[in-house]
Amino acid sequence: MSGKSLLLKVILLGDGGVGKSSLMNRYVTNKFDSQAFHTIGVEFLNRDLEVDGRLVTLQIWDTAGQERFKSLRTPFYRGADCCLLTFSVDDRQSFENLASWRKEFIFYADVKEPDRFPFVVLGNKLDKSERVVSTIEAQTWCNENGGFPYLETSAKDDTNVNCAFEEAVRQALAVEEQVEHSILGRTVDLHSNNSTSSSCC
Ligand SMILES: Nc1nc2c(ncn2[C@@H]2O[C@H](COP(=O)(O)OP(=O)(O)OP(=O)(O)O)[C@@H](O)[C@H]2O)c(=O)[nH]1
């Protein structure tokens, strides 16, 4: 296990009221507030964890989902390592808005290769009996829109909350490793080019 902790920024996006703050608070403080207030702008909390032998400091950025706070949240998208697109399984509109949340993120985070950026989709409020978005429907959307991992959570019952953030870390680490490999690959290539071109010098 590496002793050095890696800082990863994960951002929660989705319609107002889907449970973004509740997921963050459940994960970091293990508390749930049934009377939670809407977020204004952004808030963040850190939690240290170990995933597949790597020490990580997860910096979770929780954003305000209401449209009127758009200009307050978008400046904080840059530098995110993973984006959690969140909807509520009892709110069809929040599910239908996932595509525009993804688009907003890609634009304001200035993501250079959107198809390679790690998104994870969360269907929250799994505990609710008035479900209107089925698992298969959500899973199909994820498969057809980029092959995103999909998890169903309940911040209230603490279902899959740890798994959701760990999946975000795994996705972010996978991208980090790809970058590390490509840098290493380029170093090796440069070296081999030098040796083949040595006859020119
Ligand atoms: N039943 C149930 N209620 C939840 C769950 N998660 C959040 N809630 C409730 O849903 C409401 C909205 O939750 P928030 O966490 O404030 O939602 P948000 O996505 O942060 O909303 P904005 O800050 O406006 O973007 C609150 O009353 C929460 O108690 C859940 O998993 N199950």
Ligand SMILES: [Mg+2]
């Ligand atoms: Mg909130």
